[in-house]
Amino acid sequence: MSIKIALAGNPNSGKTTLFNALTGSDQYVGNWPGVTVEKKDGILQGRKDVVIQDLPGIYSLSPYSLEEKVSRRFLVEENPDAIINIVDGTNIERNLYLSTQLAELGIPMVMAVNMMDVVRKNGDKIDFARIAKALNCEVVGISAVKNEGGRDAAMKAVELAEKGAARKSEVPHVFSGSVEHAIAHIEESIQGKVRKSAIRWYAIKIFERDREIISDLGIGVGDLKHIEEHIRDCERELDDDAESIITSQRYEFIKNLMDKSLTKSEKRRNKATLSDRIDKIVTNRILALPIFILSLCAMWWIAVAEGGPGTVLTDWANDGFLGDGWHLPFTTHEVDGRDYGTACEDYAKAEATIKAWEAGEKTASVEDEETGETAEEWQVDEAAYNAAKAVEEPDPSAYGVWVPGIGALIGGALEKMGVNDTVASLVNDGAWGGVSTVLGFVPVIFVVFLFLSFLEDCGYMARVAFIMDRLFRKFGLSGKSFIPMIVGKGCGVPAVMAARTIENKRDQRMTIILATFIPCGAKTVIIAMFAAVFFREMWYVAPLMDVIGIAIIVLGGIALKKSSAFAGDPAPFVMELPAYHMPTLSGIWHHTWNRVKAYMLKAGMIIFPACVFLWFIMNYDFHFNLVGADGIDRSMLATMGGWIAWFFAPLGFGTWQGAAASVSAEIAKEQATATLGLVAAGFDGATTASNITALFGTFSDYPKLAAMSFMLFNLFIPPCMVAIAVTFREMGSKAWGWFAVGFQLLVGYVLAMSVYQIGMFCAGGSFGVWTAVAILADIAAAWFVLRPARKEAR
Amino acid sequence: MKTIGDMKIGETAKVARLHGEGAVKRRIMDMGLTKGAQVTVRKVAPLGDPIELTVRGYELSIRKDEAAKVEVE
Known part of the structure; x- marks a missing residue:
C-alpha cells in the first residue's frame, strides 16, 4: 500500500x-x-x-x-x-x-x-x-x-x-454562534452520506449553497427546505448572504489568530520592503511602459531577432548539429585570406562557371537561395573556365575544428555500407528528417522558456498582465496574451506553448488560436520570395502581412468573444501581484525542462510520423519508386494534389502544383517556396524566379492576384504541423484542437478567396459565382465581428 | 455609497459590503476583500485600468468595474 x-x-x-x-x-x-x-x-x-x-x-x-x-x-x-x-x-x-x-x-x-x-x-x-x-x-x-x-x-x-486517521480533536470552529448552530444542524441531516471526518467541510459547503456539493450528495427536498430555513435565519441575523458570512468570518478568525501569533518587527513596520521599492519603479505610471517595452525587446531579441539566441541556436541545430556539421566556436581561421563561408561561395561560383561554359553559354550566374532571383551574373571565357576547374571544394576541417553533424554522419555511414539509394533516402531524409524536424525546435523552445520562466518566477509576468489588461480585454484576450504574440513573430511553436502562462482557460485557448496568425520566421521566407518575384514595386508587402496578422488577431478576438464557444461570464481579473524575488536556477531549469520534455514526448509523437508521411509522398510515386526532388511531378504528392486541386480553384491556384506546394508547406512553411521552385523547374527559364512567374501564368489570367492569394493562404491558414501538434496538446482536447485548426483554415481561405475573386472583378473580370461567394463570406465575417454581444447567460 | 472605485491613490478605507453575485464576487472575497478588511489604493495601471490595492498585507489587482462593487466606509 x-x-x-x-x-x-x-x-x-x-x-x-x-x-x-x-x-x-x-x-x-x-x-x-x-x-x-x-x-x-x-x-x-x-x-x-x-x-x-x-x-x-x-x-x-x-x-x-x-x-x-x-x-x-x-x-x-x-x-x-x-x-x-x-x-x-x-x-x-x-x-x-x-x-x-x-x-x-x-x-x-x-x-x-x-x-x-x-x-x-x-x-x-x-x-x-x-x-x-x-x-x-x-x-x-x-x-x-x-x-x-x-x-x-x-x-x-x-x-x-x-498513524492513520489520528485526529487529535475536533476540526477548528471558526464561525460565530448562530452559524455554528446552523452548521451543526446541517451535519446532522447529512450524516451517513459523507465520509465521517469530512462532514464539517461538507456542511459548510452546503451552508454556502454550493450547488455542486448539494447535487452530488442528493439531499432530499424536505431536508433541503429545513436546511434552507437555518441558513435564512443566519442571513437575517447577520444581514449578509451565506457565502459572504463564511468568507468574512474565516478572515476574522485568521485576523484574530494573527494578532496573537504574528509579531512584526518594530523597525520594519514603516519601512518599504525591497519588493515595494522595485514595484514603485517597475509599474510607475511613467516608467512602466518603457520598462515593459524593454522586456518585450529582450523577448524579441531572444525569440525573433537575427543573431539572437533563438535564431542562432536554431540555425546551429538544423544546419550544424543535426545537419552537415559545424565549426567549434573560436577555432575558426581563414585560409588564403578567406573564411569558410566565402570559400564555399567561391566554389559555387566556380561550379556555375564550369556548367555554363560546358553548356556553351557566355554568362554564368548564381541565385539567391530565398528569392530564386539572380544574385550575381558574370561573363565566362576559357580562361575563367580553366581557373574554375582548378578550384577545389573547400574542406571544412581546414578552417577550424569541424564537428560533423548527425545527418552527415548517418549519410556517410549509409554510403559506406553500400545501402541502395531508396533505402538510404528513406533512412536519412525520411526517418532522420522527421526526427530532426522535431528536434530542430528544441533550442528556440528552450531559450524562450528560460526567459519566460524567469519573468514568471520573479513576479514580473503578473505586472505584464496588469499593464496590458486594458488593451487586450477589448478583444477578449488577457494582458498576458501579448507575450505569446511577440514570441510568435519568431516561431509559432513556443508561442502556443507560452500561452500556458495565462491562468484563465478561455483566454489561453483564444490566445492559442490567434497567436499563430502573426507571420513567423519561416513564413517570412515565403513573403521574401513573393515580394521579390511578384511585388517588386510594392515595398510595403512584408509589413503589410504583419498588419494583416494583427488585424486578424483583433477582429478574430472580437468575433470569437461573441461566439457561443467563448460566451458566458467574463473572466474576473482579480489577480495577486506577487512580491518580487530572485528566482532560483533549479526552479527555472525544472520549468523549462518540463516544457521541452513535454514537447518532445507528446508533440513529437504526432510530428514524426506526419513528417515521414509527407516526405514519403513527396519522394515516391504510387509504384513506390523513388522519384526524388527532380521527379516531383511524378510523385504521389503530385497525383494527390491533382485530386484536391478543386479546393484551391476559387483561390486562383487550383492546380496540382498549387495544392502540392501548400500541402508540403505543412512540414515547415518555407517548404512552400522550395516546392514551388521544384515544380516550376520544368519551365527551363533562366532563373527560379522566372520559372515561378511562368508557373503562376498557367494558374490564372491574373497571375499576380493568384500569387497574392497563394501567399495569403499559406501565411494565414493553420501553421505548420509542428505548431498544430502543439496546439492540440496545449488545448488538451481534440475538439478544441479541431476548432482552432478549422477557424484558422476558414480565415485563411476566405481571405485568399476574397482578395483573388474581388480583386479579379475590380481588375475588369466578370462577376462570377465565386465573386458572389467571396462577397457573401466577407459580409458573414463582418457580421460575426460587428454583431451585438450576447446577453450574459446566467 | 462610496466604493473602492471612488478612492484616491494612497487612500485607506474599511470594506463595508460587497455587491454583485456569483464567481466574481466570491473570487474577490476569497482574495481577502471581505467585510471589515482594511484596503489601500496603491496605484492605477498606465492605461488607466486596472488598479492595484493593498489588502491583508499583499498586493491585489482588480478592474475598476469590480472595484465599483466593493462598498467602503
Whole structure:
C-alpha cells in the first residue's frame, strides 16, 4: 500500500520549488482527466512507497475555477492520507484562508510555513504552536529556496499518514454562534452520506449553497427546505448572504489568530520592503511602459531577432548539429585570406562557371537561395573556365575544428555500407528528417522558456498582465496574451506553448488560436520570395502581412468573444501581484525542462510520423519508386494534389502544383517556396524566379492576384504541423484542437478567396459565382465581428 | 455609497459590503476583500485600468468595474 500525500497551497507560495525538492526528477506531468489543468505527481525521494500529488495553486476551495474544482474533487474523493499545506510566511494572513478550509477536510495535515529565511531576516516572529493548536495541524517552518526543512515537513506528513486517521480533536470552529448552530444542524441531516471526518467541510459547503456539493450528495427536498430555513435565519441575523458570512468570518478568525501569533518587527513596520521599492519603479505610471517595452525587446531579441539566441541556436541545430556539421566556436581561421563561408561561395561560383561554359553559354550566374532571383551574373571565357576547374571544394576541417553533424554522419555511414539509394533516402531524409524536424525546435523552445520562466518566477509576468489588461480585454484576450504574440513573430511553436502562462482557460485557448496568425520566421521566407518575384514595386508587402496578422488577431478576438464557444461570464481579473524575488536556477531549469520534455514526448509523437508521411509522398510515386526532388511531378504528392486541386480553384491556384506546394508547406512553411521552385523547374527559364512567374501564368489570367492569394493562404491558414501538434496538446482536447485548426483554415481561405475573386472583378473580370461567394463570406465575417454581444447567460 | 472605485491613490478605507453575485464576487472575497478588511489604493495601471490595492498585507489587482462593487466606509 502506497501512501498518498497531497501538496496544496496558494499560487506563488513556493509550492513548485518544494515539490521539485521533494521529488527530484522523479515526476510525472500530465493533465487532470477531462480538463487542461496540469497534473503533477512524483515519488518522495528515498521513499518509494510515498506518492506526492501536487495540486494546482489555489486560493480557496470554491466551485468557481477549474483548478479549485479539480483540487477539491481530489481531496474529498481520493481521500489522500495526509496534506502538506505550504504557506507563504511573508503573506500569512491570506494564505491561512485556504488552510482553514483544508483543515475542515479531516485529513491529517502538516503546515509548511515557507520563506522563513525572509521572515527571520525581516525580524518577524510567528508563533507556530498557537497556529498548530488553532487549526489542529502540525506546523513546520521551511525555506524551499534554501532547501531547509522541506524534507522534515514531508517526513512528518508520512508519519501522520502512517498513524492513520489520528485526529487529535475536533476540526477548528471558526464561525460565530448562530452559524455554528446552523452548521451543526446541517451535519446532522447529512450524516451517513459523507465520509465521517469530512462532514464539517461538507456542511459548510452546503451552508454556502454550493450547488455542486448539494447535487452530488442528493439531499432530499424536505431536508433541503429545513436546511434552507437555518441558513435564512443566519442571513437575517447577520444581514449578509451565506457565502459572504463564511468568507468574512474565516478572515476574522485568521485576523484574530494573527494578532496573537504574528509579531512584526518594530523597525520594519514603516519601512518599504525591497519588493515595494522595485514595484514603485517597475509599474510607475511613467516608467512602466518603457520598462515593459524593454522586456518585450529582450523577448524579441531572444525569440525573433537575427543573431539572437533563438535564431542562432536554431540555425546551429538544423544546419550544424543535426545537419552537415559545424565549426567549434573560436577555432575558426581563414585560409588564403578567406573564411569558410566565402570559400564555399567561391566554389559555387566556380561550379556555375564550369556548367555554363560546358553548356556553351557566355554568362554564368548564381541565385539567391530565398528569392530564386539572380544574385550575381558574370561573363565566362576559357580562361575563367580553366581557373574554375582548378578550384577545389573547400574542406571544412581546414578552417577550424569541424564537428560533423548527425545527418552527415548517418549519410556517410549509409554510403559506406553500400545501402541502395531508396533505402538510404528513406533512412536519412525520411526517418532522420522527421526526427530532426522535431528536434530542430528544441533550442528556440528552450531559450524562450528560460526567459519566460524567469519573468514568471520573479513576479514580473503578473505586472505584464496588469499593464496590458486594458488593451487586450477589448478583444477578449488577457494582458498576458501579448507575450505569446511577440514570441510568435519568431516561431509559432513556443508561442502556443507560452500561452500556458495565462491562468484563465478561455483566454489561453483564444490566445492559442490567434497567436499563430502573426507571420513567423519561416513564413517570412515565403513573403521574401513573393515580394521579390511578384511585388517588386510594392515595398510595403512584408509589413503589410504583419498588419494583416494583427488585424486578424483583433477582429478574430472580437468575433470569437461573441461566439457561443467563448460566451458566458467574463473572466474576473482579480489577480495577486506577487512580491518580487530572485528566482532560483533549479526552479527555472525544472520549468523549462518540463516544457521541452513535454514537447518532445507528446508533440513529437504526432510530428514524426506526419513528417515521414509527407516526405514519403513527396519522394515516391504510387509504384513506390523513388522519384526524388527532380521527379516531383511524378510523385504521389503530385497525383494527390491533382485530386484536391478543386479546393484551391476559387483561390486562383487550383492546380496540382498549387495544392502540392501548400500541402508540403505543412512540414515547415518555407517548404512552400522550395516546392514551388521544384515544380516550376520544368519551365527551363533562366532563373527560379522566372520559372515561378511562368508557373503562376498557367494558374490564372491574373497571375499576380493568384500569387497574392497563394501567399495569403499559406501565411494565414493553420501553421505548420509542428505548431498544430502543439496546439492540440496545449488545448488538451481534440475538439478544441479541431476548432482552432478549422477557424484558422476558414480565415485563411476566405481571405485568399476574397482578395483573388474581388480583386479579379475590380481588375475588369466578370462577376462570377465565386465573386458572389467571396462577397457573401466577407459580409458573414463582418457580421460575426460587428454583431451585438450576447446577453450574459446566467 | 462610496466604493473602492471612488478612492484616491494612497487612500485607506474599511470594506463595508460587497455587491454583485456569483464567481466574481466570491473570487474577490476569497482574495481577502471581505467585510471589515482594511484596503489601500496603491496605484492605477498606465492605461488607466486596472488598479492595484493593498489588502491583508499583499498586493491585489482588480478592474475598476469590480472595484465599483466593493462598498467602503
